[in-house]
Structures are given as C-alpha cells and as structure tokens.
Amino acid sequence: MPFRISRLGYVEVRVLDLDDALDFYTNVLGLRLVERLGKKAYLKTWDDQLAYCVILTESDTPGMVRAAFRTVDPEDVDYYEKKLKQYEVPYEVIPEDYKRGKALRFKTPSGHTFEIYYEIEVPGNFLPKESPDPWPRDLKSDAINPPKIDHTLITAPDPTKMIKFCEEVLEFRATEYVVNSDGQPVAAWLYQARQQPHDLAIIPGREAGMHHFAFHISSAQDIFKAADIMVMNDVKIDWGPGRHGITRGSGIYFFDPFGNRIETFGGYTAYLYDPGAKPIIWTEETMGKGVFYYERRLVESFLTVYT
Amino acid sequence: MSEVRTAFKIHLLPNNITFICHEGQTILDAALRAGIELPHGCTRGGCGVCKIRVKGKVDFGRVSRAMLTDQEKESGFCLSCRAVPLEDLEISLIDGASAKVIQHDEFYSFLFKTRTNL
Numbered sequence: 515m516p517f518r519i520s521r522l523g524y525v526e527v528r529v530l531d532l533d534d535a536l537d538f539y540t541n542v543l544g545l546r547l548v549e550r551l552g553k554k555a556y557l558k559t560w561d562d563q564l565a566y567c568v569i570l571t572e573s574d575t576p577g578m579v580r581a582a583f584r585t586v587d588p589e590d591v592d593y594y595e596k597k598l599k600q601y602e603v604p605y606e607v608i609p610e611d612y613k614r615g616k617a618l619r620f621k622t623p624s625g626h627t628f629e630i631y632y633e634i635e636v637p638g639n640f641l642p643k644e645s646p647d648p649w650p651r652d653l654k655s656d657a658i659n660p661p662k663i664d665h666t667l668i669t670a671p672d673p674t675k676m677i678k679f680c681e682e683v684l685e686f687r688a689t690e691y692v693v694n695s696d697g698q699p700v701a702a703w704l705y706q707a708r709q710q711p712h713d714l715a716i717i718p719g720r721e722a723g724m725h726h727f728a729f730h731i732s733s734a735q736d737i738f739k740a741a742d743i744m745v746m747n748d749v750k751i752d753w754g755p756g757r758h759g760i761t762r763g764s765g766i767y768f769f770d771p772f773g774n775r776i777e778t779f780g781g782y783t784a785y786l787y788d789p790g791a792k793p794i795i796w797t798e799e800t801m802g803k804g805v806f807y808y809e810r811r812l813v814e815s816f817l818t819v820y821t
Numbered sequence: 822m823s824e825v826r827t828a829f830k831i832h833l834l835p836n837n838i839t840f841i842c843h844e845g846q847t848i849l850d851a852a853l854r855a856g857i858e859l860p861h862g863c864t865r866g867g868c869g870v871c872k873i874r875v876k877g878k879v880d881f882g883r884v885s886r887a888m889l890t891d892q893e894k895e896s897g898f899c900l901s902c903r904a905v906p907l908e909d910l911e912i913s914l915i916d917g918a919s920a921k922v923i924q925h926d927e928f929y930s931f932l933f934k935t936r937t938n939l
Contacts, residue, residue, distance in 0.1 A: 576867040
C-alpha cells in the first residue's frame with residue numbers, strides 16, 4: 515500500500531495572550547512569523563517548505579484546535595474522502611483557508627479535529643534554491659530554532675479505538691505500541707511517508723487533549739543548547755534533556771507560557787523502520803522505561819498534565 | 822537598611838501550617854519555597870493539576886477557563902501556580918488531605934534553609 519500522507523503539516527494551538535505567545539514562539543523557540551491576522555498568527559520553522567506549520571489562536575483555554583496532515587499527491591485527498599464515506603465518518607469539505615486550498619475536516623473518535631489537505635502555498639524555506647548553505651545566517655543566536663515540526667501526541671478516552679481508526683481509515687503505520695494484558699494497544703506511535711519514528715502518537719486520556727507537539731532538534735549539542743535557552747528565559751522544563759525508550763528519541767518536554775507542552779525531539783539513534791517489519795511492543799511493566807528511558811519509571815505528570 | 826516588602830500569611834489546612842507569601846508571589850511558589858509540596862504540573866495555568874481550595878481574596882492570574890471556571894472562582898477554587906494573594910488566606914487541597922511537607926533540615930537546604938523549585 516502506498517503512503518498517501520506525507521507528514522504532520524500544521525497544528526493550531528490556543529494561547530491565552532497572542533502578544534506574549536508571539537514573544538515566546540519567535541524569540542525563545544525561534545519560529546518565524548508569517549503573518550498575524552487579528553486573533554490568529556501563522557508561523558513556520560526556518561526549514562519548512564510550506565506556508566506555515568503552527569497557527570496560534572487567542573482563546574480563554576489553551577490546547578489544540580486542530581491537527582492537519584498533508585497528503586503526498588493532490589488526488590490522495592479524494593482517496594481519503596472516499597475512505598471517510600466508506601467508514602461513515604462525518605466530514606466537511608473546507609474549500610480554502612489561509613494560504614491553503616481544499617481540506618477535509620472531521621472529528622476523530624478521540625474528539626480531535628483533523629484535517630487532510632494537499633494544496634498549500636509552498637514558498638520554500640529560508641535558504642536559496644540554488645547552491646544553499648546548510649542554514650540561514652540570520653538565525654537568532656539565543657533562540658532554539660528547530661528546523662521542522664515533528665509530531666504530536668494526543669490523548670484519547672478509548673485509545674484502542676482511536677489507534678484502530680488511525681490505522682484503518684487514515685492508514686497510519688505503527689512503529690511501536692504499548693499493549694495491555696489482553697494484548698490490546700493502549701498507546702501507539704504512528705508514522706507516514708517520512709518514515710520517522712512517528713508523526714502522530716496516542717495515549718490514554720481526556721477527549722481532545724493535547725499532550726504535546728514537537729519540533730525536531732537532533733544533535734546532543736543542540737538539545738543541550740535548547741535546554742540552556744529554556745532556563746535563560748525562565749521556561750518551565752517538564753522533563754529532560756532525556757531519552758525515550760519508545761522511538762529512542764532524545765528530547766526535552768517544556769511548556770509554553772500557557773501550559774501547552776512542547777517537545778524538542780530527535781536523535782533517534784539509527785532508528786530505521788522498514789514497512790512490513792513487526793512493530794515494537796512495550797508492556798505495562800516496561801512502559802516506564804519506554805517513556806522515560808533513564809528514569810525507568812513513568813512520572814504521574816506524564817499522564818495527568820496536559821492541555 | 823532592609824527593604825520592607827508587603828507579605829501575606831497563608832494558612833494551610835489540615836496541616837495547620839502558616840507560611841509567608843510576598844506581594845506578587847504565587848501561592849505555589851511561596852509554598853514550594855517553604856517546603857510544602859502542593860501538587861503542580863505545567864505551572865503556567867494550563868493543566869489544572871494545582872487546583873486548590875482558597876478562602877480570601879486572590880488575583881486568579883491568567884489561567885485556562887476550562888481548568889478553572891468562573892463558577893469555580895466564585896466557589897473558592899484557584900490554580901495555585903497563578904493565584905497571587907491580595908490578603909491573608911486559608912488554603913487546602915481539593916481532597917482535604919494533608920500536603921506533604923519537606924523538612925528543611927533533612928537534606929540539601931542545610932546551607933540556606935530555603936529551596937527553589939520553579
């Protein structure tokens with residue numbers, strides 16, 4: 515079966531104050547402001563080819579508004595429209611949005627709003643197309659500057675059902691599962707065409723909850739520099755720098771000024787997942803090490819603290 | 822010459838402990854510095870894990886409306902990570918249990934008799 519989704523395209527996240535949010539997301543995290551329009555702001559990472567990867571929306575409650583996945587080809591949107599019909603998933607066709615064309619919008623069994631789209635402006639990254647240097651010269655030296663958005667981890671009241679939905683209807687493949695004593699997956703790490711450890715992950719929790727969204731930071735040097743920048747700016751670090759057993763990724767969990775958890779994620783040492791290979795299994799006994807590899811236990815906040 | 826700072830007394834039940842909170846300081850920050858382990862999560866008003874009962878006037882701060890509703894504000898709840906006292910307060914955990922208290926002399930604070938968590 516071909517991959518029909520290329521990657522997590524953008525997330526829309528609610529913030530309590532857009533001015534403070536922009537200060538944090540541009541000056542500390544190092545995203546670039548594409549445009550601010552009223553109560554919304556569109557941002558992108560320096561290496562993102564697409565128009566934007568983060569939308570911040572001012573609201574009275576933090577959390578996720580929507581997660582959007584971009585297809586590999588334009589006709590894949592039609593393919594998913596057929597699949598949504600086949601599985602009787604109610605959906606809307608959104609003809610256009612900011613710098614974006616048609617999207618399918620639907621609610622998942624976990625209560626999240628997902629979109630599938632192809633058409634979006636592709637202005638390119640912040641490097642020239644001809645003979646580029648490896649990174650832009652004007653990166654802010656005291657910002658984190660992740661090159662790309664990586665994945666999101668969301669919570670589901672019935673994670674087994676949500677995992678099945680993502681696999682059957684959206685055709686995500688699993689790299690890793692946590693299974694319960696009946697062998698049922700209760701958490702999953704799911705990937706698409708980029709074949710990185712995950713584009714989307716699901717754990718048990720509240721309806722429509724966002725555990726975190728992540729940006730790629732890979733080298734140990736960059737991870738520790740990111741942690742330095744967090745402390746320099748009084749950013750609350752939730753965990754790390756550390757390593758996950760699941761995905762083998764190294765990262766930092768931290769909070770934006772409104773309690774939305776963000777992760778820097780990368781450095782998944784020699785992680786190669788070949789389609790057709792069996793997913794990795796973690797159990798109730800081993801999942802502590804799976805989530806926080808060095809600590810070897812799950813801290814309560816992993817399952818209770820999110821927006 | 823020492824600087825005179827306005828401070829409020831916070832009385833924690835059922836522990837029956839009183840600790841000092843300086844003007845502009847959050848309840849959580851003051852408690853943690855006093856060695857009182859109030860529950861907390863994101864510390865940015867988003868996750869709701871630090872919700873406590875409060876008697877007395879506070880500035881609720883910038884918090885998630887889903888995690889602290891207007892009705893909860895009126896019925897004596899606050900998020901300790903954002904709430905700043907405006908007068909002396911009485912607080913307790915949601916379930917009425919005692920909060921865990923770290924004895925300063927037990928470990929590392931023997932140098933300064935204080936600790937920082939945030």
